[in-house]
Amino acid sequence: MKSKFLLMVILGTVLPFNSGVLAVEKGDKLEPNSPLxxxxxxxxxxxxxxxxxxxxRLFDYTNQKWIGDWLKV
Structure with a gap:
């Protein structure tokens, strides 16, 4: 009984950490033809x-560029 309890405690503490690390490693890799x-x-x-x-005048903050000309309001 104690051995089953000890095994469950060990598996309960080790498995969640391992599954999180594997998910990060797989998520970092991009396939060559995957859409962006x-x-x-x-x-x-x-x-x-x-x-x-x-x-x-419109300003594009993404590319740090002006769009178009100055317009009188």
Whole structure:
């Protein structure tokens, strides 16, 4: 009876740690033809004031680039 209890305690403490490590190792490997998940770009309007006139322009924070020209608001 004590040996079964001891075996259950050992298996209960060792198995959860081993299964977690195997899941991380398998998740890190990518297959050559696996599709990549593209995320949405982060784009916001930026504003400036010149001679009392307000202008806006889109800025792509993902690629750190301006999109288009300044537009008068």
């Amino acid at each position: 998940i593209e995320r949405a770009k982060i784009v916001e309007w930026r504003f400036k004031t010149v001679d009392g006139k307000v202008y806006k």
